[in-house]
Amino acid sequence: MSEQDMIRVMLPDGSVREYPSGSSSLAIATSISEGLARNVLAAKVNGVVQDATRPIDTDATVQLLTWNDTEGKSTFWHSSAHLLAEALESLYPGVKFGIGPPIENGFYYDVDLNGQHFSQDDFKKVEDKMLELARQKSEYARKPVPKAEAIAYFEEKGDPYKIDLLKDLEDGTITFYSQGNFTDLCRGPHIPNTGFIKAAKVMNVAGAYWRGDEKNKMLTRIYAITFPKQKELDEYLYLLEEAKKRDHRKLGKELELFAFSEKVGQGLPLWLPKGTLLRERLENFLRKAQIRAGYSPVVTPHIGSKQLYVTSGHWEKYGKDSFQPIHTPDENEEFLLKPMNCPHHCEIYKTKPRSYRDLPLRLAEFGTVYRYEQSGELHGLTRVRGFTQDDAHIFCRPDQVKEEFIKVIDLVLYVFRSLGFEDFSAQISLRDPENKQKYIGGDEAWEKAESAIVEAAAERGLRTVTELGEAAFYGPKLDFMVKDALGRKWQLGTIQVDYQLPERFQLEYTGSDNQKYRPVMIHRAPFGSLERFIAILIENSAGNFPLWLSPDQVAILPISEKYEEYANEVFFSLQETDIRGFVDHRDEKIGRKIRDAEVTKVPFMLIVGEKEQAEGKVSVRRKGQGDLGAMSIPEFVQLFQEEVKLLV
Numbered sequence: 119m120s121e122q123d124m125i126r127v128m129l130p131d132g133s134v135r136e137y138p139s140g141s142s143s144l145a146i147a148t149s150i151s152e153g154l155a156r157n158v159l160a161a162k163v164n165g166v167v168q169d170a171t172r173p174i175d176t177d178a179t180v181q182l183l184t185w186n187d188t189e190g191k192s193t194f195w196h197s198s199a200h201l202l203a204e205a206l207e208s209l210y211p212g213v214k215f216g217i218g219p220p221i222e223n224g225f226y227y228d229v230d231l232n233g234q235h236f237s238q239d240d241f242k243k244v245e246d247k248m249l250e251l252a253r254q255k256s257e258y259a260r261k262p263v264p265k266a267e268a269i270a271y272f273e274e275k276g277d278p279y280k281i282d283l284l285k286d287l288e289d290g291t292i293t294f295y296s297q298g299n300f301t302d303l304c305r306g307p308h309i310p311n312t313g314f315i316k317a318a319k320v321m322n323v324a325g326a327y328w329r330g331d332e333k334n335k336m337l338t339r340i341y342a343i344t345f346p347k348q349k350e351l352d353e354y355l356y357l358l359e360e361a362k363k364r365d366h367r368k369l370g371k372e373l374e375l376f377a378f379s380e381k382v383g384q385g386l387p388l389w390l391p392k393g394t395l396l397r398e399r400l401e402n403f404l405r406k407a408q409i410r411a412g413y414s415p416v417v418t419p420h421i422g423s424k425q426l427y428v429t430s431g432h433w434e435k436y437g438k439d440s441f442q443p444i445h446t447p448d449e450n451e452e453f454l455l456k457p458m459n460c461p462h463h464c465e466i467y468k469t470k471p472r473s474y475r476d477l478p479l480r481l482a483e484f485g486t487v488y489r490y491e492q493s494g495e496l497h498g499l500t501r502v503r504g505f506t507q508d509d510a511h512i513f514c515r516p517d518q519v520k521e522e523f524i525k526v527i528d529l530v531l532y533v534f535r536s537l538g539f540e541d542f543s544a545q546i547s548l549r550d551p552e553n554k555q556k557y558i559g560g561d562e563a564w565e566k567a568e569s570a571i572v573e574a575a576a577e578r579g580l581r582t583v584t585e586l587g588e589a590a591f592y593g594p595k596l597d598f599m600v601k602d603a604l605g606r607k608w609q610l611g612t613i614q615v616d617y618q619l620p621e622r623f624q625l626e627y628t629g630s631d632n633q634k635y636r637p638v639m640i641h642r643a644p645f646g647s648l649e650r651f652i653a654i655l656i657e658n659s660a661g662n663f664p665l666w667l668s669p670d671q672v673a674i675l676p677i678s679e680k681y682e683e684y685a686n687e688v689f690f691s692l693q694e695t696d697i698r699g700f701v702d703h704r705d706e707k708i709g710r711k712i713r714d715a716e717v718t719k720v721p722f723m724l725i726v727g728e729k730e731q732a733e734g735k736v737s738v739r740r741k742g743q744g745d746l747g748a749m750s751i752p753e754f755v756q757l758f759q760e761e762v763k764l765l766v
């Protein structure tokens with residue numbers, strides 16, 4: 119073979135191999151290992167995801183995509199939508215097809231069932247058909263088609279939605295994909311054949327207007343999910359069930375932590391006594407850590423004059439979509455519910471002249487803010503209209519940015535570890551280097567801040583991804599993502615550099631040369647907001663909070679009425695040591711009292727009866743550990759405090 123017929127392929131590890139021109143990614147995979155080839159779903163060739171079976175005829179970078187790659191997964195699910203369509207076509211004659219995209223978990227297909235009924239009872243039938251077809255290992259065959267021919271095909275078939283889609287496509291760019299007896303209009307890419315699909319589950323059915331327009335016909339949207347192994351489907355369904363059980367809205371109600379009232383208003387949580395205890399413990403925990411880290415607590419009001427937000431720029435940017443101004447009897451006066459604490463803190467900075475020696479100044483506030491969210495967007499404690507940020511603003515000199523960043527990272531890591539979030543990563547958001555005019559602040563300042571963040575994250579060994587162009591227009595930032603017990607990702611704390619507000623508020627400090635300079639401002643919130651954080655904490659722990667956070671830490675259970683007085687004595691002596699709980703005074707059998715305390719997830723049960731009273735002891739049961747035997751109150755307090763010490 120002559121040299122011209124060879125192509126050079128660069129793999130992600132940087133190695134370069136030569137292959138005959140026209141080799142497919144699949145052939146490349148096979149040349150590496152048969153095992154790899156069996157798992158290749160698609161390939162990224164020169165940055166574009168395509169069928170692994172497509173021939174490659176130029177030098178290229180090739181990344182083989184498997185189930186472990188997001189793009190591999192979405193190709194798998196998108197291909198499964200074709201399989202679902204094939205199954206539907208064989209079960210529901212005359213069915214017409216809209217679109218069938220992959221989604222975060224699985225895929226859907228919008229179909230017109232031609233008046234035929236489809237409900238939950240039909241799911242199994244469709245799943246079985248999909249698997250039957252999958253076992254035929256039909257190839258997804260790609261075929262470029264002239265537009266006129268494509269239209270003729272769907273006219274003949276009688277599929278008006280595909281003809282509607284074809285209208286927007288340009289001749290010469292249209293492709294069909296066929297597997298088995300089914301042909302679809304599609305750009306691709308797809309997995310090599312249907313045999314990769316080993317497990318299928320129809321999840322849901324809903325109505326959806328064609329092209330999302332209510333003037334159009336309502337189609338049936340069928341949601342489904344598929345996997346390359348049955349075991350993975352089983353695992354997915356288990357996690358889904360588990361997530362339902364852990365839903366913070368459900369547990370929040372059962373554990374009496376918070377509630378919502380239509381009368382108070384949507385998206386405005388009411389914190390019940392037990393939820394308030396939990397919240398206060400979190401606040402105190404962070405307050406202490408912040409004092410140690412050199413923060414000064416401040417308090418500012420829940421409203422501010424409109425002018426404050428005109429100065430900060432919030433009014434111009436968000437005013438229209440926010441809660442509207444509050445008026446007073448004085449016609450010229452307007453106030454806004456505060457959407458963020460930063461402008462108030464800038465005014466605190468300005469209460470006196472600052473010198474370079476005063477910096478950094480770290481102002482911290484558990485500041486409640488109000489943001490208008492559309493009612494359809496509201497969700498439990500994770501999307502609300504009023505919430506409390508664990509906010510702080512650090513005003514520092516440009517040369518202090520890196521050190522301050524490291525300190526904030528340390529604080530955030532301390533918070534996460536203390537609360538049982540061990541698996542976290544961080545995203546560094548930098549400027550788009552191609553589009554610098556979008557951002558305010560000079561080049562030099564940006565470069566300094568960006569390298570400060572990158573270096574700080576590296577020094578603390580954070581697992582990071584860097585996104586160009588994701589910075590706010592006022593500065594670069596670092597966001598923390600945690601994985602919870604079910605492997606779900608949540609965005610939590612954030613650290614942001616800001617050049618804009620110091621400018622807008624004309625903040626200054628006097629340098630060692632007696633000149634005036636602008637400080638840099640850093641916004642940071644380790645929890646993000648208490649509401650959101652508590653929601654995640656509930657779902658991560660399934661309501662089994664660390665001992666120090668549990669609203670009720672002990673339940674004192676007298677065996678009968680006779681020992682109530684002794685139970686009360688135990689209760690009061692524990693209160694003096696700051697251990698919280700209650701006496702179960704109900705006229706119930708002890709077995710019932712124990713079960714109820716289990717259900718409400720109280721960590722310690724102290725059972726008292728005749729023997730305990732006579733010996734001045736309590737019988738201790740620890741949730742998850744069972745019976746720990748009888749001990750005196752001081753012995754119990756010591757045990758309790760040791761466990762708390764381990765956790766915080």
Ligand SMILES: [Zn+2]
Nearest residue numbers: 196304305306
């Ligand atoms: Zn497709």
Ligand SMILES: [Zn+2]
Nearest residue numbers: 458459460641
């Ligand atoms: Zn701020």
